[in-house]
Amino acid sequence: MKYFLYWGCSLEASGVNYLRSLKPVSEALGMEFEEIPDWNCCGASVSYAGANDLAIKVLNARNLALAEKKADYDIIAPCSSCYIQMIKVNHEIQESESLQKQVNSILAEDGLVYNGSIRVRHIQDVFFNDVGIDQIRSRVTKPLNGLKVAGYVGCQSVRPYGEYDSVHNPVVQDRLLEALDAEPVPFPKKIQCCGSGIFLPEMDLCLGLVRDILDDAVLHGAEIISTVCPMCAMNLEMYQDRINETYGTDFDIPIIYLTQLMAVAFGMDLKKDAALHNNVIPPENILKAAIGN
Protein backbone atom coordinates (compact mmCIF):
# COMPACT_ATOMS: atom_id res chain seq x y z
CA MET A 1 0.00 0.00 0.00
CA LYS A 2 1.70 3.14 -1.24
CA TYR A 3 0.71 6.65 -0.26
CA PHE A 4 2.00 10.17 -0.38
CA LEU A 5 2.64 11.45 3.11
CA TYR A 6 2.05 15.20 3.29
CA TRP A 7 3.25 15.81 6.83
CA GLY A 8 3.35 19.60 6.70
CA CYS A 9 5.23 22.20 8.72
CA SER A 10 4.11 21.39 12.29
CA LEU A 11 5.16 17.74 12.18
CA GLU A 12 8.75 18.86 11.67
CA ALA A 13 8.63 21.03 14.81
CA SER A 14 6.05 21.00 17.63
CA GLY A 15 4.43 17.82 16.28
CA VAL A 16 7.67 15.90 15.78
CA ASN A 17 6.53 13.01 18.03
CA TYR A 18 3.55 12.50 15.72
CA LEU A 19 5.72 12.07 12.61
CA ARG A 20 8.36 9.99 14.42
CA SER A 21 5.79 7.48 15.66
CA LEU A 22 3.61 7.52 12.55
CA LYS A 23 6.39 6.30 10.28
CA PRO A 24 7.42 3.03 12.05
CA VAL A 25 3.82 2.20 12.94
CA SER A 26 2.64 2.62 9.35
CA GLU A 27 5.60 0.64 8.06
CA ALA A 28 4.75 -2.22 10.42
CA LEU A 29 1.24 -2.19 8.96
CA GLY A 30 2.56 -2.55 5.43
CA MET A 31 2.25 1.04 4.31
CA GLU A 32 4.88 2.78 2.19
CA PHE A 33 5.27 6.52 1.89
CA GLU A 34 6.57 8.95 -0.69
CA GLU A 35 7.04 12.65 -0.13
CA ILE A 36 5.35 15.17 -2.41
CA PRO A 37 8.35 16.80 -4.09
CA ASP A 38 8.99 20.39 -2.98
CA TRP A 39 5.64 20.69 -1.14
CA ASN A 40 4.52 24.00 0.30
CA CYS A 41 2.47 24.98 3.37
CA CYS A 42 -1.30 24.41 3.11
CA GLY A 43 -2.12 27.88 4.46
CA ALA A 44 -3.68 26.41 7.62
CA SER A 45 -6.61 28.25 9.13
CA VAL A 46 -5.25 31.78 9.62
CA SER A 47 -3.86 32.74 6.22
CA TYR A 48 -7.09 34.52 5.30
CA ALA A 49 -5.76 37.53 7.22
CA GLY A 50 -3.37 38.16 4.36
CA ALA A 51 -4.57 35.95 1.52
CA ASN A 52 -7.75 35.78 -0.48
CA ASP A 53 -9.54 32.50 -1.04
CA LEU A 54 -8.05 31.90 -4.50
CA ALA A 55 -4.47 32.26 -3.23
CA ILE A 56 -5.11 29.62 -0.56
CA LYS A 57 -6.70 27.35 -3.17
CA VAL A 58 -3.62 27.75 -5.36
CA LEU A 59 -1.30 26.76 -2.47
CA ASN A 60 -3.13 23.47 -2.11
CA ALA A 61 -3.62 22.91 -5.83
CA ARG A 62 0.14 23.19 -6.31
CA ASN A 63 0.71 20.34 -3.85
CA LEU A 64 -2.02 18.26 -5.47
CA ALA A 65 -0.56 18.89 -8.93
CA LEU A 66 2.97 17.98 -7.81
CA ALA A 67 1.64 14.73 -6.33
CA GLU A 68 -0.48 13.86 -9.37
CA LYS A 69 2.50 14.41 -11.64
CA LYS A 70 4.54 11.86 -9.71
CA ALA A 71 2.09 9.03 -9.00
CA ASP A 72 -1.56 8.18 -8.46
CA TYR A 73 -1.31 7.38 -4.76
CA ASP A 74 -3.72 8.80 -2.21
CA ILE A 75 -2.32 11.62 -0.10
CA ILE A 76 -2.31 11.10 3.66
CA ALA A 77 -2.37 14.36 5.61
CA PRO A 78 -1.91 13.50 9.30
CA CYS A 79 -2.14 17.13 10.47
CA SER A 80 -5.79 18.04 10.63
CA SER A 81 -5.21 21.55 9.32
CA CYS A 82 -3.35 20.23 6.29
CA TYR A 83 -6.09 17.63 5.87
CA ILE A 84 -8.96 20.06 5.95
CA GLN A 85 -7.33 22.58 3.65
CA MET A 86 -6.27 20.01 1.10
CA ILE A 87 -9.44 17.92 1.06
CA LYS A 88 -11.57 21.05 0.79
CA VAL A 89 -9.68 22.52 -2.14
CA ASN A 90 -9.56 19.10 -3.79
CA HIS A 91 -13.35 18.72 -3.59
CA GLU A 92 -13.95 22.26 -4.78
CA ILE A 93 -11.73 21.73 -7.82
CA GLN A 94 -13.25 18.32 -8.57
CA GLU A 95 -16.75 19.78 -8.38
CA SER A 96 -16.24 22.95 -10.40
CA GLU A 97 -14.88 22.97 -13.91
CA SER A 98 -14.58 26.75 -13.92
CA LEU A 99 -12.53 26.74 -10.70
CA GLN A 100 -10.32 23.99 -12.07
CA LYS A 101 -9.70 26.08 -15.18
CA GLN A 102 -8.96 29.20 -13.15
CA VAL A 103 -6.56 27.37 -10.84
CA ASN A 104 -4.82 25.61 -13.71
CA SER A 105 -4.29 28.88 -15.54
CA ILE A 106 -2.34 30.03 -12.47
CA LEU A 107 -0.49 26.73 -11.92
CA ALA A 108 0.69 27.08 -15.53
CA GLU A 109 3.18 29.68 -14.23
CA ASP A 110 5.32 26.69 -13.30
CA GLY A 111 4.12 24.33 -16.03
CA LEU A 112 1.83 22.52 -13.60
CA VAL A 113 -1.69 21.22 -14.09
CA TYR A 114 -4.10 19.47 -11.73
CA ASN A 115 -6.58 17.07 -13.29
CA GLY A 116 -8.43 16.29 -10.08
CA SER A 117 -7.51 12.61 -9.87
CA ILE A 118 -6.02 12.49 -6.36
CA ARG A 119 -7.76 11.44 -3.14
CA VAL A 120 -6.91 13.14 0.15
CA ARG A 121 -7.16 11.02 3.28
CA HIS A 122 -6.70 11.36 7.02
CA ILE A 123 -4.39 8.88 8.73
CA GLN A 124 -7.30 7.59 10.86
CA ASP A 125 -9.25 6.91 7.65
CA VAL A 126 -6.39 4.84 6.24
CA PHE A 127 -5.80 2.92 9.48
CA PHE A 128 -9.50 2.15 9.82
CA ASN A 129 -10.52 1.47 6.21
CA ASP A 130 -7.38 0.39 4.32
CA VAL A 131 -5.41 -1.39 7.04
CA GLY A 132 -8.37 -2.44 9.15
CA ILE A 133 -8.96 -3.10 12.82
CA ASP A 134 -8.11 -6.82 12.58
CA GLN A 135 -4.73 -6.18 11.02
CA ILE A 136 -3.94 -3.56 13.68
CA ARG A 137 -5.07 -5.89 16.46
CA SER A 138 -2.88 -8.66 15.08
CA ARG A 139 0.19 -6.42 15.40
CA VAL A 140 -0.39 -5.73 19.11
CA THR A 141 2.17 -7.48 21.29
CA LYS A 142 1.89 -5.24 24.37
CA PRO A 143 -1.86 -4.69 24.84
CA LEU A 144 -2.76 -1.56 26.79
CA ASN A 145 -4.89 -3.69 29.17
CA GLY A 146 -7.86 -1.42 29.62
CA LEU A 147 -5.91 1.85 29.94
CA LYS A 148 -8.54 4.58 30.12
CA VAL A 149 -7.94 6.89 27.18
CA ALA A 150 -9.92 9.95 26.17
CA GLY A 151 -9.82 9.85 22.37
CA TYR A 152 -9.90 13.55 21.63
CA VAL A 153 -11.03 13.95 18.03
CA GLY A 154 -11.06 17.74 17.98
CA CYS A 155 -12.68 19.38 15.03
CA GLN A 156 -10.85 19.43 11.72
CA SER A 157 -9.81 15.76 11.52
CA VAL A 158 -13.34 14.64 10.61
CA ARG A 159 -14.84 17.79 9.09
CA PRO A 160 -16.31 19.23 7.00
CA TYR A 161 -17.10 16.25 4.74
CA GLY A 162 -17.22 13.36 7.19
CA GLU A 163 -15.74 11.05 4.56
CA TYR A 164 -14.74 8.31 6.97
CA ASP A 165 -16.48 9.17 10.23
CA SER A 166 -19.43 11.09 11.60
CA VAL A 167 -18.89 14.85 11.87
CA HIS A 168 -21.23 14.96 14.87
CA ASN A 169 -20.43 11.75 16.71
CA PRO A 170 -17.12 10.31 15.51
CA VAL A 171 -16.19 6.77 16.57
CA VAL A 172 -13.15 5.78 14.49
CA GLN A 173 -10.51 6.89 17.00
CA ASP A 174 -12.28 4.97 19.75
CA ARG A 175 -12.37 1.83 17.58
CA LEU A 176 -8.64 2.19 16.91
CA LEU A 177 -7.98 2.60 20.65
CA GLU A 178 -10.00 -0.55 21.35
CA ALA A 179 -7.85 -2.45 18.85
CA LEU A 180 -4.88 -1.62 21.14
CA ASP A 181 -6.89 -3.01 24.06
CA ALA A 182 -7.29 0.45 25.56
CA GLU A 183 -10.63 1.54 26.97
CA PRO A 184 -11.87 4.71 25.27
CA VAL A 185 -13.87 6.75 27.77
CA PRO A 186 -16.92 8.57 26.46
CA PHE A 187 -16.65 12.33 27.02
CA PRO A 188 -18.92 14.92 25.44
CA LYS A 189 -16.15 17.44 24.73
CA LYS A 190 -14.34 15.07 22.38
CA ILE A 191 -15.33 17.15 19.36
CA GLN A 192 -15.14 20.59 20.93
CA CYS A 193 -12.52 22.86 19.40
CA CYS A 194 -9.38 23.66 21.44
CA GLY A 195 -8.82 27.03 19.77
CA SER A 196 -6.76 25.52 16.99
CA GLY A 197 -4.58 27.96 15.05
CA ILE A 198 -5.72 31.12 16.84
CA PHE A 199 -4.91 29.81 20.33
CA LEU A 200 -1.78 31.94 20.69
CA PRO A 201 -3.27 35.33 19.72
CA GLU A 202 -6.58 34.61 21.49
CA MET A 203 -5.10 32.86 24.50
CA ASP A 204 -7.31 34.58 27.07
CA LEU A 205 -10.39 33.14 25.40
CA CYS A 206 -8.97 29.77 24.38
CA LEU A 207 -7.54 28.74 27.76
CA GLY A 208 -11.15 28.26 28.89
CA LEU A 209 -11.87 25.96 25.93
CA VAL A 210 -8.94 23.71 26.80
CA ARG A 211 -9.80 23.75 30.51
CA ASP A 212 -13.28 22.45 29.66
CA ILE A 213 -11.88 19.67 27.45
CA LEU A 214 -9.33 18.53 30.05
CA ASP A 215 -11.91 18.76 32.80
CA ASP A 216 -14.39 16.66 30.85
CA ALA A 217 -11.79 13.99 30.01
CA VAL A 218 -10.59 13.72 33.63
CA LEU A 219 -14.15 13.72 34.96
CA HIS A 220 -14.92 10.70 32.77
CA GLY A 221 -11.98 8.76 34.15
CA ALA A 222 -9.30 9.30 31.50
CA GLU A 223 -5.71 8.63 32.55
CA ILE A 224 -4.32 9.94 29.29
CA ILE A 225 -5.68 11.88 26.28
CA SER A 226 -4.97 10.79 22.72
CA THR A 227 -5.06 13.05 19.68
CA VAL A 228 -4.36 13.04 15.94
CA CYS A 229 -3.70 16.74 15.48
CA PRO A 230 -0.58 18.81 16.23
CA MET A 231 -2.61 21.86 17.26
CA CYS A 232 -4.74 19.81 19.67
CA ALA A 233 -1.59 18.23 21.12
CA MET A 234 0.14 21.58 21.53
CA ASN A 235 -2.83 23.41 23.03
CA LEU A 236 -3.83 20.62 25.41
CA GLU A 237 -0.31 19.80 26.59
CA MET A 238 1.72 23.01 26.69
CA TYR A 239 -0.78 25.23 28.45
CA GLN A 240 -1.78 23.01 31.39
CA ASP A 241 0.48 25.03 33.73
CA ARG A 242 -1.05 28.29 32.62
CA ILE A 243 -4.57 26.87 32.96
CA ASN A 244 -3.76 25.70 36.48
CA GLU A 245 -2.45 29.18 37.37
CA THR A 246 -5.44 30.92 35.81
CA TYR A 247 -8.27 28.72 37.08
CA GLY A 248 -6.77 27.14 40.21
CA THR A 249 -7.01 23.65 38.70
CA ASP A 250 -4.42 20.88 39.01
CA PHE A 251 -4.24 19.27 35.58
CA ASP A 252 -1.25 17.08 34.88
CA ILE A 253 -2.55 14.64 32.30
CA PRO A 254 -0.34 13.39 29.46
CA ILE A 255 -1.39 14.16 25.89
CA ILE A 256 -0.28 11.55 23.39
CA TYR A 257 -0.62 10.96 19.67
CA LEU A 258 -2.65 7.92 18.67
CA THR A 259 0.38 6.73 16.66
CA GLN A 260 2.55 6.86 19.80
CA LEU A 261 0.06 4.62 21.60
CA MET A 262 0.13 2.26 18.62
CA ALA A 263 3.94 2.12 18.73
CA VAL A 264 3.79 1.24 22.43
CA ALA A 265 1.15 -1.44 21.88
CA PHE A 266 3.12 -2.85 18.95
CA GLY A 267 6.00 -3.42 21.39
CA MET A 268 8.25 -0.94 19.66
CA ASP A 269 11.06 1.10 21.18
CA LEU A 270 9.61 3.69 23.56
CA LYS A 271 12.11 6.31 22.51
CA LYS A 272 13.09 5.63 18.92
CA ASP A 273 9.67 4.57 17.64
CA ALA A 274 7.12 5.91 20.13
CA ALA A 275 9.10 9.16 20.67
CA LEU A 276 7.79 9.40 24.22
CA HIS A 277 10.81 11.52 25.21
CA ASN A 278 9.37 14.34 23.10
CA ASN A 279 6.31 14.60 25.32
CA VAL A 280 6.44 17.42 27.84
CA ILE A 281 4.07 15.79 30.33
CA PRO A 282 5.73 12.36 30.66
CA PRO A 283 3.42 9.45 29.70
CA GLU A 284 6.01 6.71 30.40
CA ASN A 285 4.87 5.62 33.86
CA ILE A 286 1.22 5.35 32.95
CA LEU A 287 2.02 3.40 29.79
CA LYS A 288 4.55 1.09 31.42
CA ALA A 289 2.04 0.30 34.15
CA ALA A 290 -0.58 -0.47 31.50
CA ILE A 291 1.60 -2.84 29.47
CA GLY A 292 3.02 -4.41 32.62
CA ASN A 293 6.66 -3.36 32.30
Add this chain to the structure above:
Amino acid sequence: MEINKSYDPSFTREVFENVDSGKEIRMCMQCGMCAASCPLREHMDYPPRQIFSMIRAGKRDLVLNANSIMMCTSCYTCQVRCPRGIPVIDVMHGLAHYAISKGILTRKDTATFGREFWQQIYKTGRIDEKDLSRRYFFADGIVSGIKKSLEMARMGIIMLLHGRMKILPERKIKGIRSLRSMIDRAMQTGKGGTGA
Protein backbone atom coordinates in the same frame (compact mmCIF):
# COMPACT_ATOMS: atom_id res chain seq x y z
CA MET B 1 -37.57 54.27 15.90
CA GLU B 2 -37.09 55.15 12.27
CA ILE B 3 -39.85 53.07 10.79
CA ASN B 4 -39.88 54.96 7.51
CA LYS B 5 -36.27 54.29 6.67
CA SER B 6 -35.83 51.77 3.88
CA TYR B 7 -33.04 49.22 3.60
CA ASP B 8 -29.87 50.36 1.90
CA PRO B 9 -28.72 47.50 -0.32
CA SER B 10 -25.34 49.03 -1.17
CA PHE B 11 -23.39 47.16 1.52
CA THR B 12 -25.05 43.87 0.63
CA ARG B 13 -23.92 44.45 -2.93
CA GLU B 14 -20.42 45.35 -1.73
CA VAL B 15 -20.22 42.06 0.18
CA PHE B 16 -21.58 39.99 -2.71
CA GLU B 17 -19.08 41.51 -5.12
CA ASN B 18 -15.93 41.76 -3.01
CA VAL B 19 -16.05 39.20 -0.22
CA ASP B 20 -15.08 35.59 -0.86
CA SER B 21 -18.19 33.41 -0.36
CA GLY B 22 -20.17 36.58 0.46
CA LYS B 23 -23.09 35.53 -1.74
CA GLU B 24 -23.59 32.39 0.33
CA ILE B 25 -25.43 34.36 3.02
CA ARG B 26 -28.46 34.48 0.71
CA MET B 27 -29.38 31.02 1.97
CA CYS B 28 -29.49 32.09 5.65
CA MET B 29 -32.88 31.62 7.33
CA GLN B 30 -31.79 33.08 10.67
CA CYS B 31 -32.15 29.89 12.69
CA GLY B 32 -29.11 30.61 14.87
CA MET B 33 -27.58 27.13 14.76
CA CYS B 34 -24.22 28.71 13.91
CA ALA B 35 -24.36 30.98 16.93
CA ALA B 36 -25.28 28.12 19.23
CA SER B 37 -22.51 25.91 17.85
CA CYS B 38 -19.57 28.29 18.12
CA PRO B 39 -16.97 27.49 20.80
CA LEU B 40 -16.24 31.22 21.27
CA ARG B 41 -19.89 32.35 21.06
CA GLU B 42 -19.92 33.97 24.48
CA HIS B 43 -17.08 36.29 23.51
CA MET B 44 -18.61 37.42 20.22
CA ASP B 45 -20.39 40.74 19.87
CA TYR B 46 -22.38 39.53 16.85
CA PRO B 47 -22.47 35.80 16.07
CA PRO B 48 -22.60 34.70 12.40
CA ARG B 49 -26.41 34.73 12.26
CA GLN B 50 -26.51 38.38 13.27
CA ILE B 51 -23.62 39.29 10.98
CA PHE B 52 -25.55 37.86 8.02
CA SER B 53 -28.67 39.73 9.04
CA MET B 54 -26.74 42.98 9.43
CA ILE B 55 -25.20 42.58 5.98
CA ARG B 56 -28.72 42.45 4.57
CA ALA B 57 -29.67 45.49 6.63
CA GLY B 58 -26.70 47.48 5.32
CA LYS B 59 -24.92 47.87 8.67
CA ARG B 60 -21.47 48.28 7.13
CA ASP B 61 -19.57 49.68 10.13
CA LEU B 62 -21.04 47.23 12.61
CA VAL B 63 -20.22 44.25 10.39
CA LEU B 64 -16.69 45.19 9.41
CA ASN B 65 -15.80 46.19 12.99
CA ALA B 66 -17.39 43.13 14.62
CA ASN B 67 -14.93 41.12 16.71
CA SER B 68 -16.61 37.87 15.68
CA ILE B 69 -15.40 37.92 12.07
CA MET B 70 -11.80 37.67 13.32
CA MET B 71 -12.53 35.20 16.12
CA CYS B 72 -13.23 32.08 14.08
CA THR B 73 -11.22 29.05 15.22
CA SER B 74 -12.14 27.26 11.96
CA CYS B 75 -13.58 24.26 13.80
CA TYR B 76 -16.36 23.81 11.22
CA THR B 77 -18.99 22.99 13.85
CA CYS B 78 -21.35 25.68 12.53
CA GLN B 79 -20.70 24.64 8.96
CA VAL B 80 -21.50 20.96 9.41
CA ARG B 81 -24.64 21.84 11.36
CA CYS B 82 -26.02 24.63 9.15
CA PRO B 83 -29.37 23.32 7.82
CA ARG B 84 -29.03 25.49 4.70
CA GLY B 85 -25.50 24.30 3.90
CA ILE B 86 -23.91 27.72 4.17
CA PRO B 87 -20.09 27.59 4.36
CA VAL B 88 -20.23 29.86 7.43
CA ILE B 89 -16.47 29.69 7.99
CA ASP B 90 -15.66 30.71 4.44
CA VAL B 91 -17.94 33.72 4.82
CA MET B 92 -16.41 34.75 8.16
CA HIS B 93 -12.88 34.36 6.78
CA GLY B 94 -13.88 36.32 3.67
CA LEU B 95 -15.28 39.14 5.82
CA ALA B 96 -12.18 39.15 8.04
CA HIS B 97 -9.93 39.33 5.00
CA TYR B 98 -11.98 42.17 3.56
CA ALA B 99 -12.02 44.14 6.84
CA ILE B 100 -8.27 43.66 7.38
CA SER B 101 -7.55 44.78 3.81
CA LYS B 102 -9.47 47.99 4.68
CA GLY B 103 -7.18 48.50 7.69
CA ILE B 104 -9.74 47.38 10.28
CA LEU B 105 -8.00 45.35 12.97
CA THR B 106 -10.65 44.69 15.62
CA ARG B 107 -8.83 41.59 16.89
CA LYS B 108 -5.39 43.05 16.35
CA ASP B 109 -3.35 40.14 17.71
CA THR B 110 -5.16 37.58 15.59
CA ALA B 111 -4.95 39.77 12.49
CA THR B 112 -1.22 40.29 13.08
CA PHE B 113 -0.62 36.58 13.69
CA GLY B 114 -2.51 35.67 10.52
CA ARG B 115 -0.68 38.23 8.42
CA GLU B 116 2.73 37.14 9.73
CA PHE B 117 1.72 33.54 8.98
CA TRP B 118 0.81 34.43 5.42
CA GLN B 119 3.92 36.55 4.87
CA GLN B 120 6.09 33.66 5.94
CA ILE B 121 4.45 31.36 3.40
CA TYR B 122 5.06 34.01 0.76
CA LYS B 123 8.70 34.32 1.82
CA THR B 124 9.71 30.66 2.10
CA GLY B 125 6.74 28.54 1.05
CA ARG B 126 6.56 26.92 4.49
CA ILE B 127 6.05 27.83 8.15
CA ASP B 128 8.81 27.94 10.70
CA GLU B 129 6.95 27.85 14.03
CA LYS B 130 9.66 29.50 16.13
CA ASP B 131 10.25 32.25 13.58
CA LEU B 132 6.51 32.84 13.29
CA SER B 133 6.18 33.26 17.07
CA ARG B 134 9.15 35.64 17.14
CA ARG B 135 7.74 37.79 14.35
CA TYR B 136 4.33 37.80 15.97
CA PHE B 137 5.72 38.81 19.37
CA PHE B 138 7.81 41.63 17.90
CA ALA B 139 5.21 42.91 15.43
CA ASP B 140 4.36 45.82 17.76
CA GLY B 141 7.95 46.88 18.34
CA ILE B 142 10.83 45.87 20.52
CA VAL B 143 9.44 46.74 23.97
CA SER B 144 6.22 44.77 23.70
CA GLY B 145 8.19 42.10 21.83
CA ILE B 146 10.52 41.54 24.77
CA LYS B 147 7.58 41.52 27.16
CA LYS B 148 5.64 38.96 25.14
CA SER B 149 8.74 36.82 24.60
CA LEU B 150 9.49 36.74 28.32
CA GLU B 151 5.92 35.70 29.08
CA MET B 152 6.29 32.75 26.72
CA ALA B 153 9.99 32.03 27.38
CA ARG B 154 9.39 29.18 29.79
CA MET B 155 7.22 27.30 27.35
CA GLY B 156 9.72 27.93 24.56
CA ILE B 157 12.58 26.48 26.62
CA ILE B 158 10.49 23.44 27.59
CA MET B 159 9.65 22.80 23.95
CA LEU B 160 13.27 23.20 22.94
CA LEU B 161 14.42 20.76 25.64
CA HIS B 162 11.88 18.18 24.47
CA GLY B 163 12.93 18.46 20.84
CA ARG B 164 9.65 20.09 19.85
CA MET B 165 11.32 23.00 18.09
CA LYS B 166 13.17 23.02 14.81
CA ILE B 167 16.66 24.33 15.50
CA LEU B 168 17.63 25.23 11.93
CA PRO B 169 15.81 28.02 10.12
CA GLU B 170 13.29 26.98 7.48
CA ARG B 171 14.77 27.05 4.00
CA LYS B 172 12.91 28.31 0.98
CA ILE B 173 11.23 25.65 -1.13
CA LYS B 174 12.85 25.19 -4.54
CA GLY B 175 9.89 26.53 -6.44
CA ILE B 176 9.52 29.65 -4.28
CA ARG B 177 9.77 32.08 -7.19
CA SER B 178 7.06 30.42 -9.22
CA LEU B 179 4.95 29.95 -6.07
CA ARG B 180 5.18 33.70 -5.47
CA SER B 181 4.11 34.56 -8.99
CA MET B 182 1.19 32.13 -8.63
CA ILE B 183 0.16 33.82 -5.39
CA ASP B 184 0.52 37.28 -6.95
CA ARG B 185 -1.77 36.29 -9.78
CA ALA B 186 -4.31 34.72 -7.44
CA MET B 187 -4.34 37.88 -5.31
CA GLN B 188 -4.96 40.01 -8.39
CA THR B 189 -7.60 37.88 -10.03
CA GLY B 190 -9.44 36.47 -7.02
CA LYS B 191 -12.09 38.21 -4.94
CA GLY B 192 -11.15 40.24 -1.90
CA GLY B 193 -7.65 40.59 -3.31
CA THR B 194 -5.57 43.64 -4.07
CA GLY B 195 -7.07 43.85 -7.54
CA ALA B 196 -10.65 43.82 -6.27
